[in-house]
Structures are given as C-alpha cells and as structure tokens.
Amino acid sequence: MTEPTDPHVTAAVDRGDVDWLAAHVDGTACPPALLARLARHGDPSLRLLAVQWLGARLIGGDVDEDLLRLLGTDETPEVALATATLFQRHGRLPPSAWPRWREHGPVAVVRVAWLRAELLHLPGRLPAEPPGEPLLQAVAGLACADASDPPRLLDELTGRDDPVLHGAALRLCREGLRAAVLAPAAARRILGRLLDSGTPAVVAGALTELAEPWAAVDPVAPHRLRALLAPAPTGPGVSPAGVAGTADVASAAVAAAARHGLREPLLDAGADVRVPPRVRQRALEALGELLDREHIPAVVGLGATDPLLLGPAAVACLTTMHHRGLIVAAADAAGVVSLALADHAIPAGDVAALLYTARHATRAALLAGPAACSVPGSSAGADDGSGADWARRLDLLVALARQGAPDLDIGGDVAALLPRAAEPEPFLAAIRALRHAPAEDAVLAALPRAPAAALHALEAVGGDRTVAVLADGLAQDLPFLRPWRHQALELCWLLQPDPARRHALLLRLDPAALPDRIAADLGRPDERELAVLRARATPDRPLQALIWLAGHAAAVDDVTELLSRIVAELALAYDTRGNPPDEQHRLPADLAAVDPDRDRPAATKRMPVVPQEALAALQGLGRRLYRDGRIRPVCLLDAADHAADHAADPDGAAGGLSGPYDAAGRFAGRPDAAQLDAGERVSR
Known part of the structure; x- marks a missing residue:
C-alpha cells in the first residue's frame, strides 16, 4: 500500500501530475486519506482520478459514501458524469451513498446519466419520474445487463402507458434473454404484457419474439392470438385506436400461432375476408405444418374461394403436408387442378409432384x-x-x-x-x-x-x-x-x-x-473411317474405348453402348462386393485402375459412379454435337432449349449423353442425369 505521507506522492499531488500518480500508485490499494485529498483537490483531473480509483475499490467491496456523495455533486460536469457512470456500473450501493444531485441543478447530460443510474438500481424511481425528454433519453441508454433487478425494471417500463417505454421494454427483454440475465418465464410474462400495448410496432415485436423457439415451451393462450388476428372493428362510434387487424401485427401473430401449434386461429384468419390479404396467405401457408389428413379438403376448398389470392398458398400448404406424408387423395385432385388452372403463377412442377399419387x-x-x-370454324370452340x-x-x-x-x-x-x-x-x-x-x-x-x-x-x-x-x-x-x-x-x-x-x-x-x-x-466423318475406329477399340477396355471413340466424333450409338457396358460393370461389381472372392465380379483393367475405392474393404465401399474421364469425353462429344446443330439424340434438344445457359457453360450441352437407358440400350436420359450413380442408372 502506498503511504499517504510518501513525499513523491505528495509532490505529484501538489503539482497535479496525473500521469505519475496513475503509473506509480495502485488505485485498488489507495489509502482513504489520499483518496479524500484527491476528491477535494482543486484540479478536476485529480478528482477524475479519484473517481477511477473509487471504482476500483468498489469492485473489492470498499465503499466510501462521503466521497461518492461529494464527487456526485461536483461542479465540474466531467467529474459528475464519471461518478454517475460509476453508479450505473456499481449500482448495488446503500441508499445513503446516493447524492442529492437534483438539488444542485446539474447540466442535462449529467442529469440524464444520474436518472439512468437510478432507473437501473433504485426500485420505484421510474413510476415516480415525470414524463419528459430526460426520462426518454435515460431510457434509451439502458442496458439490461447493468440492472440490479432486470424483471423489476421491465415491470416498471411496461407499467406506464408510454409507447417509448414499451419499446424500450421490448428491447431490454430481448437483450436480457440473450445475455442470460432474464429467465424465459419472466421474459414470457413481460412479452405477454406488451401484447396489450397500444403501439402496433411493439405488439408485432413481442409476437415476433414469442415466435422464437425458446417461447414454444409454454404456448401462448389461443384467445390472445385470435384477438390479434381478428380484423379491426369498424363502424359508427368505433374508435380507430388499437392494434388488432393491422398487417404487421397480424403477420407476426401468424408466425407466433404457427410456432405454438395453434391451428384454429390460423384457420379462422385464412377464411376471414376482412383480414389483410397477405396475412391470409401466410396463415394458410403456415397451416401445412399443423393440419391433419382430414383437413386436406378444407384447404382445397379454402383456396377455391379466391384462387388468385389463396391458390398458391393452398398449394404450398398441401406441399408441406405432402412432405409430412399427408398425401392428396384422388377425390381432391380435381380441386387442386382447378387452383392451378385459375392461377398460372403456381409452378406446374409443384402441382405435378403433389398429385403424382393421384395421377x-x-x-x-x-x-x-x-x-x-x-374443328376450326365451329361454334363449339369459340368460348x-x-x-x-x-x-x-x-x-x-x-x-x-x-x-x-x-x-x-x-x-x-x-x-x-x-x-x-x-x-x-x-x-x-x-x-x-x-x-x-x-x-x-x-x-x-x-x-x-x-x-x-x-x-x-x-x-x-x-x-x-x-x-x-x-x-x-x-x-x-x-x-x-x-x-x-x-x-x-x-x-x-x-x-x-x-x-x-x-x-x-x-x-x-x-x-x-x-x-x-x-x-x-457439314463435314461429318465418313462411315468407313468410323468402322476402322470401332475395330481399333479394345472390347475388354470399355473406358479407353469410350474415350477414344468420343474423342474422334464416333456415332452416338457406339458411345452409348460402351457407356451402358461401363455402368453395368460398375453396378455388378458393387452388387457382388460382399460375395466370396471367387464369386465377386472383377472390373475390366481400365475401370479398376480408376476405381477410387479399390483398396477399401468391401463393407466400406461407396456407391460407384461413372468415372470422370468418361464424363469428360462425353461432354466433349456433346459440345461438338451441339456446336454442329445436331438434334439426334433427342437429348440435344434440351441443350438447344437452354442455349443461353449453355453459351456460358458449354459442358452442359453433353450432360444428357450420360443418362439412363431404356430396355433396348438406347439413350433415354435428361441433361442432369450425368450425376446419377451407376446403380440408379441400371435400376432404371
């Protein structure tokens, strides 16, 4: 501990040398006499140093109430502001340590800082504070982690009928949850009180927070969400005030109801023509995770009431149910078709996938x-x-x-x-x-x-x-x-x-x-020359033969036959991998050389795929055929139909050449089939 009578310390205090004191004196062990001398010194910089050292001592539980009250009413705004900030950080102080700062009429920034400290740590201060700019500024700077009792602070904020204070309560509630200083039960109670706020943004924010996964443990009462989803009352003598029926609140209520599994309020919102249109759509879409099989006709019927508005939402709902194993029955297929016919924006592929089982x-x-x-000209087709x-x-x-x-x-x-x-x-x-x-x-x-x-x-x-x-x-x-x-x-x-x-x-x-x-x-290869190329290909090396023929512009039928052979070889080797060694199918030498799993145990081998060397050769052949304007095999028309894509990626033009094959061994694939594994190709 530094002795207060140390001549070096005394000399530094006399000359106001803050830098020397900060470097040579331990603030946490500073004697009370030295602190008192600094706190009463005429130099504001030394008084600021005293505030810093007081803060260091507060961490250890050493409180000097007289000095705190003295510095809290310092005539220098910087010193008083530093003291107020100290109280904000270390607010668990006895009431006697708090200065009577209002009696000294501090400047605005100091007044706001002291008020913020009181709001954080003194119960009952917020309800007693009159409304005004200082209160709003003090609330704007609150941090939930600084409060001595966060639930008490939030209760006081929600207890006053002020939209700014309600907004601050919502912000602090979110902060407290994520900082783990506010329990979920307390947060749920605060958010429930905010649902009664008269500010749509606050109610929507509270509903958004209640739609988070943490809040789903204790579902919101259905009647609360139903009231917020209901359309706003209209008519003579009805006040326009309130948040029910506003689009933002209703949309947030839809998300909260979906999170809490409350399907009845969502069904009511989707069917109510007075609810905002976008909210009706979202309610119907959200029901896909909540409805059961017997609700499928109701979803189709609801979409039919306004196909342009609810048709896409109904299809989205049914698609989600489809993913859950709730399949549209044949009796409802015509209704879904009617939705798709009424709104051409519904993707045809989505409808086809949804109705495949009722095809x-x-x-x-x-x-x-x-x-x-x-027949053209007849009246029957003139509608x-x-x-x-x-x-x-x-x-x-x-x-x-x-x-x-x-x-x-x-x-x-x-x-x-x-x-x-x-x-x-x-x-x-x-x-x-x-x-x-x-x-x-x-x-x-x-x-x-x-x-x-x-x-x-x-x-x-x-x-x-x-x-x-x-x-x-x-x-x-x-x-x-x-x-x-x-x-x-x-x-x-x-x-x-x-x-x-x-x-x-x-x-x-x-x-x-x-x-x-x-x-x-023009300039196709001569058939007699192609016959020579075919004869040169080695039958027991299908991969090398495919690469050779594809690279020399051979006929697609020849390449297709070789690709079928490669696929069959890979599939047969994979299917017999668990057999005794003398019963396992042995790959041709060129395929075995490029097998990435040749050294792996049979039980750990992966599903084989067509070697990359073969795909590269097929892609090169496809690029040449596409460049020459060929339309056979028919898969090349797919590249022509997507010429813009293939102009940027010419490799895609040949992708279809490596697809599945029909019973006669002829190509019957689509451009993206090149990535299918060998077993799947053979199974087709």
Missing part, C-alpha cells in the same frame, strides 16, 4: 377441358380464353409426365387431342416437350395449320416419314411451307441418316444460300 384422377381432370377441341386454358392444362400434363409415371400415356392423350384442337400450337409444343415419337403422323397432319409450331415439334418426334413429307412439300412448293422453307430444309437434312440421300439433297442446294444449321453440320 390418374389428375389426368382425367386435365383432359376434361373446355370445348376448345373442335373466350379456351386457348389459354388448354395451354395451362398441357403444361400441367407435361409436368405430370415428367414425374416418370409409367402407367400414363400423356403423349398419346395429347396426340389424340391435336386433330380437334382449335389452336394446335400449345399441343404441338407439348408433344415436343414430351418427345412422343408416335405422334409424328398427327404432327405432320397439323403442319398446314401451324407450320412453325409443327416443324418445331418434328425436331423432337420426326423420322423418315417427316423427311419424306417435307421433301415432297418442298418439291411441290406448297404455300404454307414457303415462309418456312429454310427450316424445312434444315429438318430434312438433320433427320436424314443416309449419307447418299444427304449428298443428293446437298447437290440441289445453293452453296451461297445454305441454311445455317445445314452449313454447321
């Missing part, structure tokens, strides 16, 4: 369209909007087919409707999307009515018959083909597999006016 009822509902399927309705129905049918339903013939259904369609364009687009090759004759029959759309569809389903019909039409110079002559020539060229006939067609064309896609496809 037969969905197909029947979609095919039972308006009287738009009629307004029929074309748009069928376009939407066809989008949904295509999405349903893409779910992979083996027991549906959507392509055949669309082809059967095409001859009677008043507007064939959407039907032709659907046939192209479905790649339904048996519809070739139906598409050719629609060629005079919609030549552009028919030619576009024939890119996907055309064959020898298409080549013959187009060649004959071009030779006869049919009027409906004249505007589309170049497109028809391109299709004849791209669909013609016979080199001799392609050469004969080329001789009839003007080299200076070749269609672009024909010019891009």
Whole structure:
C-alpha cells in the first residue's frame, strides 16, 4: 500500500501530475486519506482520478459514501458524469451513498446519466419520474445487463402507458434473454404484457419474439392470438385506436400461432375476408405444418374461394403436408387442378409432384377441358380464353409426365387431342416437350395449320416419314411451307441418316444460300473411317474405348453402348462386393485402375459412379454435337432449349449423353442425369 505521507506522492499531488500518480500508485490499494485529498483537490483531473480509483475499490467491496456523495455533486460536469457512470456500473450501493444531485441543478447530460443510474438500481424511481425528454433519453441508454433487478425494471417500463417505454421494454427483454440475465418465464410474462400495448410496432415485436423457439415451451393462450388476428372493428362510434387487424401485427401473430401449434386461429384468419390479404396467405401457408389428413379438403376448398389470392398458398400448404406424408387423395385432385388452372403463377412442377399419387384422377381432370377441341370454324370452340386454358392444362400434363409415371400415356392423350384442337400450337409444343415419337403422323397432319409450331415439334418426334413429307412439300412448293422453307430444309437434312440421300439433297442446294444449321453440320466423318475406329477399340477396355471413340466424333450409338457396358460393370461389381472372392465380379483393367475405392474393404465401399474421364469425353462429344446443330439424340434438344445457359457453360450441352437407358440400350436420359450413380442408372 502506498503511504499517504510518501513525499513523491505528495509532490505529484501538489503539482497535479496525473500521469505519475496513475503509473506509480495502485488505485485498488489507495489509502482513504489520499483518496479524500484527491476528491477535494482543486484540479478536476485529480478528482477524475479519484473517481477511477473509487471504482476500483468498489469492485473489492470498499465503499466510501462521503466521497461518492461529494464527487456526485461536483461542479465540474466531467467529474459528475464519471461518478454517475460509476453508479450505473456499481449500482448495488446503500441508499445513503446516493447524492442529492437534483438539488444542485446539474447540466442535462449529467442529469440524464444520474436518472439512468437510478432507473437501473433504485426500485420505484421510474413510476415516480415525470414524463419528459430526460426520462426518454435515460431510457434509451439502458442496458439490461447493468440492472440490479432486470424483471423489476421491465415491470416498471411496461407499467406506464408510454409507447417509448414499451419499446424500450421490448428491447431490454430481448437483450436480457440473450445475455442470460432474464429467465424465459419472466421474459414470457413481460412479452405477454406488451401484447396489450397500444403501439402496433411493439405488439408485432413481442409476437415476433414469442415466435422464437425458446417461447414454444409454454404456448401462448389461443384467445390472445385470435384477438390479434381478428380484423379491426369498424363502424359508427368505433374508435380507430388499437392494434388488432393491422398487417404487421397480424403477420407476426401468424408466425407466433404457427410456432405454438395453434391451428384454429390460423384457420379462422385464412377464411376471414376482412383480414389483410397477405396475412391470409401466410396463415394458410403456415397451416401445412399443423393440419391433419382430414383437413386436406378444407384447404382445397379454402383456396377455391379466391384462387388468385389463396391458390398458391393452398398449394404450398398441401406441399408441406405432402412432405409430412399427408398425401392428396384422388377425390381432391380435381380441386387442386382447378387452383392451378385459375392461377398460372403456381409452378406446374409443384402441382405435378403433389398429385403424382393421384395421377390418374389428375389426368382425367386435365383432359376434361373446355370445348376448345373442335374443328376450326365451329361454334363449339369459340368460348373466350379456351386457348389459354388448354395451354395451362398441357403444361400441367407435361409436368405430370415428367414425374416418370409409367402407367400414363400423356403423349398419346395429347396426340389424340391435336386433330380437334382449335389452336394446335400449345399441343404441338407439348408433344415436343414430351418427345412422343408416335405422334409424328398427327404432327405432320397439323403442319398446314401451324407450320412453325409443327416443324418445331418434328425436331423432337420426326423420322423418315417427316423427311419424306417435307421433301415432297418442298418439291411441290406448297404455300404454307414457303415462309418456312429454310427450316424445312434444315429438318430434312438433320433427320436424314443416309449419307447418299444427304449428298443428293446437298447437290440441289445453293452453296451461297445454305441454311445455317445445314452449313454447321457439314463435314461429318465418313462411315468407313468410323468402322476402322470401332475395330481399333479394345472390347475388354470399355473406358479407353469410350474415350477414344468420343474423342474422334464416333456415332452416338457406339458411345452409348460402351457407356451402358461401363455402368453395368460398375453396378455388378458393387452388387457382388460382399460375395466370396471367387464369386465377386472383377472390373475390366481400365475401370479398376480408376476405381477410387479399390483398396477399401468391401463393407466400406461407396456407391460407384461413372468415372470422370468418361464424363469428360462425353461432354466433349456433346459440345461438338451441339456446336454442329445436331438434334439426334433427342437429348440435344434440351441443350438447344437452354442455349443461353449453355453459351456460358458449354459442358452442359453433353450432360444428357450420360443418362439412363431404356430396355433396348438406347439413350433415354435428361441433361442432369450425368450425376446419377451407376446403380440408379441400371435400376432404371
């Protein structure tokens, strides 16, 4: 301990050397006599040092009440402010230590600091303080962690009818929870009191906090949330004050009700036309986590009351229920289809996935369209909007087919409707999307009515018959083909597999006016040279053969056969990995060399995938085919339909070449199938 009579200390005090004192004197062990001398010194900087050392002594429990009262009423604002800040941090002091600061009329900043310290540590001070700017400024600087009794402080803040104080109570409640100075039960009680506030922002904030996971242990009373979700009362003699029915409060109440599992208030809000529209949507969406199977018809019916407003929310609700294993029954499929037909913004893929288990009822509902399927010129198909309705129905049918339903013939259904369609364009687009090759004759029959759309569809389903019909039409110079002559020539060229006939067609064309896609496809490799390449490939090394043939622009059928062999080899080796060594399938040498799990125990081997070397070769082949404008295999049309994406990522153009295969070993995949594992491909 430093002796107060130390000549060096005395000299430093006499000359006001704050730096020397701070460096050579331990404030926590400073003698009371030295503190008293500093506190009464005429130099404000020494009095500030005394405040700092008093704070250090307070940490150890040593309180000098006389000095605290003296410094608290110091005439220098900086000293008085430092003392008030000291009381804020160390507020657990006896009442006798608090100075009578109001009697000395401190400046505004000191007055606010002292008031803040009293609010933090003196019970009953807040209710007695008159409203005004000092109180609001003091409350704005409160921190829940500084309060001696946080629940008491929050009770006092919520006990006054003041929106600013209610907002401060909400802020401090959140701070106290996250700082672990306020128990969840006390916080829930405070938030419940704030629900009675007359300020929408405060009520919405309290509801938002009650929607947090910590609050779900003790659910909010349903009648409280139902009252906040209810529309605001209107009419003569009704005061507009209050928060019920406001959009922010109702939205927050929806989130809180969903968190606490209160479905009845949400059902009431979704069905009440007086509730704000966006709140009704959110209430219906939130019900997806709460409803049971028997509520599915009610959700569909609620969406049907206003399909444009509630249709997307109803589908979102049903999708969430679907993920929970609550499947839409066939009896409700037509209702969901009606929602999707009424609001085209609902994604067709979402509807198809939702109704896959009721696909037969969905197909029947979609095919039972308006009287738009009629011969052109008849009155049966003249109803307004029929074309748009069928376009939407066809989008949904295509999405349903893409779910992979083996027991549906959507392509055949669309082809059967095409001859009677008043507007064939959407039907032709659907046939192209479905790649339904048996519809070739139906598409050719629609060629005079919609030549552009028919030619576009024939890119996907055309064959020898298409080549013959187009060649004959071009030779006869049919009027409906004249505007589309170049497109028809391109299709004849791209669909013609016979080199001799392609050469004969080329001789009839003007080299200076070749269609672009024909010019891009010129220079195909000679079939005799390809035969040499096939013979050079080693049968017992399928990976090397695939890389070689793909790199030399071999026919896609050859590459497809090799890819099927690689997939089968990988799948068979994986399926027999647990057998005795003499019964395990041995991979060809080139596949075994690139197997990343070749040294792992059989029980820990992962599902095999097509080697990256094979994928790289397929991607290179796909880029060349795409660049040459090829449309066979049909998967290349997917790259053409997404040309903007493939312009930035040309590797994607070949992704479809590594997809699943049908029973004949022919490619039947989609562009993203390259990432499927070998076992899944074989299973398909």
